[in-house]
Amino acid sequence: LLNASKNLLKLVQKLKISKFRNLEQKFIVEGDKLVLESIQNIPQEVVTVFITNTSKIPKESISQFDVYQISNEELDKISTQKNPQHSLAIVKSSFKIKKNKEQPIILICDGIQDPGNFGTIIRTADWFGIQTIIASENTVDRFNPKVIQASMGSIFRVEVSYENLQNYLKGSNRLKIATTLDGGDLFNFETNEDIALIIGNEGKGVSSDLLQIVDVKIKIPGFGAAESLNASVASGIVIAQLKKSMQNA
Amino acid sequence: LLNASKNLLKLVQKLKISKFRNLEQKFIVEGDKLVLESIQNIPQEVVTVFITNTSKIPKESISQFDVYQISNEELDKISTQKNPQHSLAIVKSSFKIKKNKEQPIILICDGIQDPGNFGTIIRTADWFGIQTIIASENTVDRFNPKVIQASMGSIFRVEVSYENLQNYLKGSNRLKIATTLDGGDLFNFETNEDIALIIGNEGKGVSSDLLQIVDVKIKIPGFGAAESLNASVASGIVIAQLKKSMQNA
Numbered sequence: 453l454l455n456a457s458k459n460l461l462k463l464v465q466k467l468k469i470s471k472f473r474n475l476e477q478k479f480i481v482e483g484d485k486l487v488l489e490s491i492q493n494i495p496q497e498v499v500t501v502f503i504t505n506t507s508k509i510p511k512e513s514i515s516q517f518d519v520y521q522i523s524n525e526e527l528d529k530i531s532t533q534k535n536p537q538h539s540l541a542i543v544k545s546s547f548k549i550k551k552n553k554e555q556p557i558i559l560i561c562d563g564i565q566d567p568g569n570f571g572t573i574i575r576t577a578d579w580f581g582i583q584t585i586i587a588s589e590n591t592v593d594r595f596n597p598k599v600i601q602a603s604m605g606s607i608f609r610v611e612v613s614y615e616n617l618q619n620y621l622k623g624s625n626r627l628k629i630a631t632t633l634d635g636g637d638l639f640n641f642e643t644n645e646d647i648a649l650i651i652g653n654e655g656k657g658v659s660s661d662l663l664q665i666v667d668v669k670i671k672i673p674g675f676g677a678a679e680s681l682n683a684s685v686a687s688g689i690v691i692a693q694l695k696k697s698m699q700n701a
Numbered sequence: 702l703l704n705a706s707k708n709l710l711k712l713v714q715k716l717k718i719s720k721f722r723n724l725e726q727k728f729i730v731e732g733d734k735l736v737l738e739s740i741q742n743i744p745q746e747v748v749t750v751f752i753t754n755t756s757k758i759p760k761e762s763i764s765q766f767d768v769y770q771i772s773n774e775e776l777d778k779i780s781t782q783k784n785p786q787h788s789l790a791i792v793k794s795s796f797k798i799k800k801n802k803e804q805p806i807i808l809i810c811d812g813i814q815d816p817g818n819f820g821t822i823i824r825t826a827d828w829f830g831i832q833t834i835i836a837s838e839n840t841v842d843r844f845n846p847k848v849i850q851a852s853m854g855s856i857f858r859v860e861v862s863y864e865n866l867q868n869y870l871k872g873s874n875r876l877k878i879a880t881t882l883d884g885g886d887l888f889n890f891e892t893n894e895d896i897a898l899i900i901g902n903e904g905k906g907v908s909s910d911l912l913q914i915v916d917v918k919i920k921i922p923g924f925g926a927a928e929s930l931n932a933s934v935a936s937g938i939v940i941a942q943l944k945k946s947m948q949n950a
Contacts, residue, residue, distance in 0.1 A: 568817065572931045581924030606927050639945045672941065673948075675830030678855050681937065682821045688934035689941040692921065696888045696942075699922075 456502060456520040464502075464530040464542065470593045477545050479595035483537030484509050489605035490543050491517075497544040502527065507538035517541075532597040545595055549611040551583045556646055557694060558584040558626070562617060562662060563653035564591050564683060571602025572684035573651065578606035580691050585612045586620055586648075617650075621665055624648055628667045630658045631690055633680075635669030638690060642697040643668075649690060654683045705751060705769040713751075713779040713791065719842045726794050728844035732786030733758050738854030739792050740766075746793040751776065756787035766790075781846040794844055798860040800832045805895055806943060807833040807875070811866060811911060812902035813840050813932060820851025821933035822900065827855035829940050834861045835869055835897075837908075866899075870914055873897055877916045879907045880939055882929075884918030887939060891946040892917075898939060903932045 466472040467480045478499065481490045484507055490498055491513055501519045503509060504527050527536045559577055564570045570592050577585060592599060594612040603610075621628055626648040631638075650666065652658035663669070672681060672689050681689070715721040716729045727748065730739045733756055739747055740762060750768045752758060753776050776785045808826055813819045819841050826834060841848060843861040852859075870877055875897040880887075899915065901907035912918070921930060921938050930938070 572934060575927055575931060576934050578925045578927035579921075579923050579930050583925075602931075604927070604929075606925075609926050638941075639948060672828075673944070674828050675944065676827045676832075676855075677858050678824055678827035678853070680853075681828050682824060682851075682933065684931065685821060685825050685934055685937035688930065689937050692887075692938040693941065693945075695922070695924065699888060 454518060454520045456522050456526065460500070460520070461526065461530055464540065467542065468532055468597060470596065473545065473593065473595050478542050479545050479600070480532075480597060481541045481543050481600055482531060482533055482539070482597065483601075484539050485537070486600065486605055487539045487541045488513070489608055490541055493605070493608035494543065494547040497547040498541055499544060500542040502530075502540045504538050509539055533601070547608070549583060549609060551611065552581075555582075555584055556698060557582050557691065558586065558648050559687070560617060560621065560648050560650040561585055561587040561591050562650055562658050563588050563656070564651065565654055566683070567592050567596045567598035568602045569654065569682070569684045570594070571599040571604075571607070573687050574599070574603040574610050574612065575606040576684065576688045576691060577610050578603075580695055582691070583610055585610055586617065587612060587614050588617045589614050617662055618665070621648065621662065628665065630663060630666045630669055631672065631686055632657060632663065632669045633671060635671035638670045638672050638693050641668070641670050641693070642700070643694075644698065647694060649687075649694065651683060651687050703767060703769045705771050705775065709749070709769070710771075710775065710779055713789065716791065717781055717846060719845065722794065722842065722844050727791050728794050728849070729781075729846060730790045730792050730849055731780060731782055731788070731846065732850075733788050734786070735849065735854055736788045736790045737762070738857055739790055742854070742857035743792065743796040746796040747790055748793060749791040751779075751789045753787050758788055782850070796857070798832060798858060800860065801830075804831075804833055805947060806831050806940065807835065807897050808936070809866060809870065809897050809899040810834055810836040810840050811899055811907050812837050812905070813900065814903055815932070816841050816845045816847035817851045818903065818931070818933045819843070820848040820853075820856070822936050823848070823852040823859050823861065824855040825933065825937045825940060826859050827852075829944055831940070832859055834859055835866065836861055836863050837866045838863050866911055867914070870897065870911065877914065879912060879915045879918055880921065880935055881906060881912065881918045882920060884920035887919045887921050887942050890917070890919050890942070891949070892943075893947065896943060898936075898943065900932060900936050
């Protein structure tokens, strides 16, 4: 076990900021659960592990890394969490996801702003076996600590890349589906085609330029007075329904 | 327009804390959108409205209330939001929801801890026309500012009450459904009966004592490596599927 230098602790602080994450090509992962997930999923990218004496991470599982013992006070200082969870790791952002050949559904995220929503969407994608997310350049950074946290480790199993969505979708021969308030009833929709499911911004929905190149607009039927659903809940409902229709096909 | 006294601003501060909300039987609502929703949905319960000079709330819509003009600095101080949205109201927590006679689905929340999740579940309930949520006593307070915010106004249209769930469920003749990791496939489940859908705690799921009195256990089929879904996403997926099966019946 090594002692963490002030410079190393400062690096962690810097990695909370998107600009420095891009510059350093590294990000931080917090808590025993997520640190273990990073070690299990992308061990070759784990650079440094910090543990307090309350960490339950087995020593043998991190013996191959630079491991620093820090105090709870030091962890409190560098953590982004309200209740820091015993450990933290610095991880290289260059990792690659091993993907299945068949990708019946991919997600297109058009300007998701809330990191909790984006992390939750990544987690939902992982649950349903979706391994590809294409995000617009104005979507929140996938390495934002709140995205990582809400993804519950799914960020290590789902590939997220940032692209110009117009260009991307024009080059794709998938069935392009968007959820809109004037779409057809999701409950009546079925397809066997490969799908690109477009998820719109929390407030504005799917951009008008993308709506012009969409093949199908669908709506989750509403029965009450709420104006809309949360973006991550809406995504989950549509993905589940699409998976069900594919299972039946 | 009145000038807000220090005591009044202190009351707002206090109402951020659950204990004082119970004592005062009041809670706070923040931002033009939610303040307007409270005025439209439960006008008789709105006690006090604070607005800054950037608020877009029409003056005529609040003329019946005590309205205080405050500065942006004062709002920053009393707000629970990172980016306070121009207005804030004190509202009495004694309001009643007008409910439809038929309640094909009610939700049972068994220890939801995260206020964002609980607010999102309330919003989803509202979307699907569910007007009754019964929460265990260890579920987060429905008047927690983050619950109110995530509910996006649905808290004014969905009745949330706190009860002993064992007793409540034993006295109910609804079909009791819980989502568990060892349940039957949700995609194959259909029913015409009135339902009590039990949503478990984020980490632990549905309590073992409730699982013993459940009629049906269902599982959202997974296709990837994620251990679980977010509680509010899982609720949305199950509710949508139940609504669809009822629509087909």
